[in-house]
Amino acid sequence: MKLSVVIVNYNVKFFLEQCLHSVDAAIKGLEAEIFVVDNNSVDGSVEMVAEKFPDVKLIANRENTGFSKANNQAIQLAEGEYILLLNPDTVVEHDTFSRSVAFMDAHPDAGGLGIKMVDGKGRFLPESKR
Numbered sequence: 001m002k003l004s005v006v007i008v009n010y011n012v013k014f015f016l017e018q019c020l021h022s023v024d025a026a027i028k029g030l031e032a033e034i035f036v037v038d039n040n041s042v043d044g045s046v047e048m049v050a051e052k053f054p055d056v057k058l059i060a061n062r063e064n065t066g067f068s069k070a071n072n073q074a075i076q077l078a079e080g081e082y083i084l085l086l087n088p089d090t091v092v093e094h095d096t097f098s099r100s101v102a103f104m105d106a107h108p109d110a111g112g113l114g115i116k117m118v119d120g121k122g123r124f125l126p127e128s129k130r
Helices: 013-026 045-052 067-077 096-106
Strands: 003-009 032-039 057-061 082-086
Touching: 003 013, 003 067, 003 096, 013 032, 013 045, 013 096, 032 045, 032 067, 045 057, 057 067, 082 096
Parallel strands: 003 032, 003 082, 032 057
Antiparallel strands: none
8 A cells, every 4th residue: 555645524524525536536546545534523524425435444433532633543544655644625636646655755765745735726825834
């Protein structure tokens, strides 16, 4: 397994669905797995994931464990060489993961990778420099 994508969700069903559609398209050709850790949403997120994305590894928490703990739940189960933490309000380009994996493979000393982010109008988001 090359890549594990981890998405923590809390009551953002609409955004999560758009995110998962883009992730599905971006993992084509990669050996990858997708985790959604839901932190006790009440908006039907869990049911939507189970119905529309049956290949996603869904962890449905019965309480809101918080962002860090939820990420760690999936990371403990992840089989990918690389782990990508992705917010559910993100839409990724079709080549985002293949380019990221290629970069990491070409730079074995790298411990992490940050991606240049742009908003819906194509403007650079300075928080991607953190």
